Structure formats: C-alpha cells, structure tokens
Amino acid sequence: MDSLNPAARSCVIDRTSRARQKQQRPCVVWFTGLSGAGKSTLSGLVDRRLFELGHHTYLLDGDHLRRGLNRDLGFTDADRAENIRRAAEVACLMADAGLIVLAAFISPFRAERRLVRELLPAGEFVEIFVDAPLAVAEQRDPKGLYRKARRGELKQFTGIDSPYEPPEAPDLRIPTDRLTEEQGRDAVLALLARRGIIRAPAP
C-alpha cells in the first residue's frame, strides 16, 4: 500500500455517482419556523411520501441532534449559531452521500440560513418557511415550551424574548394555520417535482 491519499481520493465515489445510484438529485430541504409552527409534522409527512415514492431520504431535526451531536450546546446566541452550523455541515455530508435531506430547525436567523445555502451547490438548498402566527404556535404549544418561556423558566425563547427573522424570499411558504397537513405536504412535493428533484410528479 504505497499509494496513499492522492490515490485513495481517486477511489472515492463522487457525489454524482452516489446520486445516480439512488436515481435522484440530492438536496437539502430546510424547514424554518417558530416552535409549534408545524415543522416536524410537515417534514415528517414529506419524508414519508418521498420514501413511499422510492426516494432515499433522511430527516434531521433539532431535538434529535441536541441529544447527540449537539448535546454540548446550550441556547446562547453563539451556541445556537454553532447548532445550526453543525446541522448544516451534516446535511451537506448527507446530500454528498446522495440523499434528499429534510432538515427541521427553528433556525431563527437569516445569516445562519444563508450560511447553509452557501455550503451547498447551487439549487441544492430549498428553503421552506413553515409559517404560523405566534399566537397560533403559542396556543398549540405541543411541548409546553411557550408556557415555560412566559413563566420565565426558559430564556431566549424564539418569538418570546429572542427574535425570529422570517425568510425574505423562501422557496416556499406554508401557512400551517390555513392549510391542512396534506395540502402542506403536497405543496412541498409539487415544488420538488417542479425543481426536478424528484422523478415522480406530486400526487
């Protein structure tokens, strides 16, 4: 084994070959929005349908990563930025592996979301704004986090005492207070089909 890194690199399967094997165009579909806006539900439904259509996907979400890769991080501005940076790097690696990656993160800051977009080849970042008015998200409060934030038990909670910067030009906006779950899912699938990311037309 005298040939080492340069030779090894030529053995490495490139991004295009991995994608071709899976008969799809890899990309990162990034769901941003308030806690309670419906990111997990929507990304989960899109994942399920893509899987049924034979696509190779993976779903990354904030809660999941915070139990593993990002478990050393808290909720300061610096830690939130690092949380998103690592999520973005992992999403890019998975897209490089040929997967369609669904990523559901509050990701409240425009600058961080821009960073994710810049990590990926052109056209491989799709930003979905999962949009619900704060009052609606707070009323749903599926994890009881807004109640805790209002009682002061959670600090720097997005929408309460930390800002959410809505996307200025998302690839798609899903108003979850006005669409059914299925309508939201189908709108995302239709977008992916229009962009040539999935081979089957949306149902």
Next chain:
Amino acid sequence: MDSLNPAARSCVIDRTSRARQKQQRPCVVWFTGLSGAGKSTLSGLVDRRLFELGHHTYLLDGDHLRRGLNRDLGFTDADRAENIRRAAEVACLMADAGLIVLAAFISPFRAERRLVRELLPAGEFVEIFVDAPLAVAEQRDPKGLYRKARRGELKQFTGIDSPYEPPEAPDLRIPTDRLTEEQGRDAVLALLARRGIIRAPAP
C-alpha cells in the same frame, strides 16, 4: 396541523425501513491506525468495491471533516476527543439513514473508539486496525507530516510525541506492510460478508 411532535414521530421512517429499502445491513466500519498506515487507501478501495456491488455507502475521513464540521477544532487532547465524538455521531446518523459508513480516522485512543462502539446497536460497529510499523508509516509519510513533526513544527503528532493505543481485539487487523492493497480490501469484504453485512460474497 394540530398534531405536532408525537404525530410527526409516527411519520418518521425508522432505521429498519431505511435499511430494507437499500437491501443491506447498515453499519460503521471504523479504520484506525497511524498516519500513513494506509487507512485512506484501504477504506477508499472498500468503498469502491461496495459501490460496485450495489451497496449504499459513505466515506468519512478525518481530513474531510476537519475542513467542514470540525474546522473549529485543533489538536489538543480535548479537541481530538471532540473530533472523534462528532465523527462518531455523524457516522451513527448515516447508519441510521441505512448507509454502510466507512470511517477513516487515526483515532489513537481506546476510550474514544469504545465510545463509538457504544453509540451503535450491537454488531453495527466493525473495527479495522490498519497496522503498519511506525518506521514504515514514517518512511511513506504521504503528507509530509512526520517530517514536520520530527522538526518540531507539528506538536502532539500521533506516534511521535502523542501515543497510539493499538486495538486489543479489533474485528480485523490489516498489516499493510505485508499485504497488497487488493488483499487488504478483500479481507475487509470477506469479513463483512461473514458478518452478514453485505449480501454478495466477497470476490
């Protein structure tokens, strides 16, 4: 979208389904050894052959991760441990996505490699000791790092002024100074076939 996280979770495709779609058993094949021992070459050749056999794989290596996910880390003991912790978490996510993950990291410490093993379900961690005597690795010196370390320009370099703890019971040991590249590759493939990880017998 009134149903949120609990409902969303039930939409999530589980590990078994993702693996079944790819007709393989996901796992992490972890290549450990000195710089210059041949980890990149060997893992690259295994990756190429697995791909040719129709498997869905991904190759993670230290240099690659240090340009992205781990670019904030240096080479102190703490940073080295964090480098491996993150690599392990990413490898686990990719195995969860159904992939066979090839991971090539010097990973000099037993405790860290044990941590990787413990992150994965039983039988999904395969440790390959890529073994070359220090003198051989140093003579190859593909990246010129040993020369730098000997001149004192690189501190805490594994094998020079930082220890390498050989695996006590690796799943496989490949002595790269005594096997050809192809023999090394085929030995790894034969092991994966014996373990039922790949469907095709090794060639």
